[in-house]
Amino acid sequence: MTKTSIFVTGATGYIGGSVLTRLLAHPNASSFEITALVRTQEKAKLLEEFGVKTLLGSHSDIDKLEEVASKSNVVFAMANADDLGAAKAILSGFKKRYETTGEIPILLHTSGTGVLSDRADGLYATETVYSDLNISQIESLAPTQPHRDVDLVVVEAGRQGYVRTHIILPSTIYGLATGPLFDKGISNRHSVQVPALIKASWDRSQGGMVGEGKNLWPDVEIHEVADLYMILFDRATSDPTTPNGREGFYFGESGEYLMYDVCKAIAKALVEVGRGKSEEPTTFTQEDLNKYFGGSAYLGSNSRCRAERSRSIGWKPVKTTKDMILSIKPEIDELIRSGRISEKALPGRDQYY
Ligand SMILES: NC(=O)c1ccc[n+]([C@@H]2O[C@H](COP(=O)([O-])OP(=O)(O)OC[C@H]3O[C@@H](n4cnc5c(N)ncnc54)[C@H](OP(=O)(O)O)[C@@H]3O)[C@@H](O)[C@H]2O)c1
Structure with missing residues (x-):
């Protein structure tokens, strides 16, 4: 059986560690081949004990990111919502994959509701409330808003059709992350x-x-954030009509x-x-x-x-x-x-x- 190759960034982090924990416990986990980008040899070794392959490197290793994305069915980008170079490298790898195999890979990219932020300086509450179903409202956001430059590049790739893009925008995530990756000191337990x-x-x-x-x-609780990634992953991998590209915005708010x-x-x-x-x-x-x-x-x-x-x-x-x-x-x-x-x-x- 061909395995689903999954590449994850941010596995040693709060969101990434929580999502990887869930991927390892997924009912179909035996059919996944998971590779994680890790910055230190020490953590790479510890992660490998969980059956995760590792790619030693960072977002600066553009060639490595492009190469691994070109070999992946699915990428979970969970390291840095503001790293344009890394996002472009992953998309470029996906483009190569599409051009050589005809397969349309899947991206689950992490952004954040900071993209909606204003400059109230703590002095008032705004009346403006965004919905992730209201795409024209999201499209009215200035390109200079936090995370927006990267989100726009991701959406454009989805529009071009060589990748199905899904952007998850958690809000203030709270709570201590739990599970073996945190107990072993591999991933960060705390939010931001x-x-x-x-x-x-x-x-x-x-x-x-x-x-x-x-x-x-x-606000949103960390384990419920991981739920959202998993539900979206299950949906996106089983149903290509799962909203993506221009429509593929998913707020994390409860x-x-x-x-x-x-x-x-x-x-x-x-x-x-x-x-x-x-x-x-x-x-x-x-x-x-x-x-x-x-x-x-x-x-x-x-x-x-x-x-x-x-x-x-x-x-x-x-x-x-x-x-x-x-x-x-x-x-x-x-x-x-x-x-x-x-x-x-x-x-x-x-x-x-
Ligand atoms: N936590 C929240 O409430 C929240 C809400 C919305 C959006 N976000 C966004 O989601 C992203 C992840 O947040 P988080 O809370 O999970 O942060 P975190 O706990 O600090 O995790 C960041 C992860 O990314 C990795 N990383 C950072 N820079 C990297 C680079 N240049 N190359 C390779 N790996 C790199 C870190 O690796 P190391 O372990 O090696 O440092 C770590 O695995 C951030 O962009 C954040 O702004 C967070």
Whole structure:
């Protein structure tokens, strides 16, 4: 039996590790040949123990990416939503595959609802709500929006017809990732935005927020994000009419939070662990924004959406914003337990969208 060759990027990461975990447990796993792009020999060795082939390299290895994509039926791109060169290399490999075999391969590309973000600076909630079923609304987004340059190249490849493209746009993912890849220290257990807020708040010994925290963002739990990838993978590989190309946008959203509420929960939890001064979050100064967020007020933006297309293919997330708020204290406890925040060591993230 011919195996389905699957290439994954970001396997040592939060999303990628969660999706790879699910691929390894998939009912058809024995018919998959999975190759993961890995940046270190040490992690490559550990991953191989799970029956995963590895390609040692990075997004800068354009030739390797092109070559492996040209041999893949499916690619899960989950490393960096903003790396145009890597996306182009994968698409170029797929084009070669199509031209030599006539097969139309499948791309599941990771973007994010940061593409919908505005510049509210934490001062107001927008009324604008995007739907992943409303393609003309998505097409009205400026090409300068976060992730959008890469998304546009992906959609254009889908339009040309040599690949079926599906773009998954998770929102604020929360919760600790679980499974053997995380237990073995191969993949990263933590998300981006909430840990970034925790990191900043921990360092200044006080929960903080951008502006007044009046902005809104969608949220989604990590295991339910992995569900979405799996449902889409199953659909795309069994039914070529699964929305793709221009229509192939899938938001990851199962609730919406007010930034103030998250910042308040962080402030409260920091008081509980003896680190925070007050349960009331205070506004990040410009100095704070420079120190922790590269000068950006991004975490004061709005990003509002409804994952209607994702639900239309059978995705049924059940977690709510209440679960997100409840996840904050365990997240802080785990960051402390694992030594990722302490007096000396702060979690080393420089990207938070
Ligand atoms: N987490 C969220 O809430 C969220 C929401 C929406 C969108 N996203 C986007 O999804 C993507 C993945 O996010 P994540 O939370 O899973 O991040 P993560 O935990 O930091 O994982 C990133 C993964 O990509 C790999 N990687 C990064 N740069 C690479 C490069 N140049 N070459 C090869 N591999 C590289 C990392 O490898 P190493 O282990 O070697 O560093 C790691 O496996 C990001 O673009 C992020 O913006 C995340």
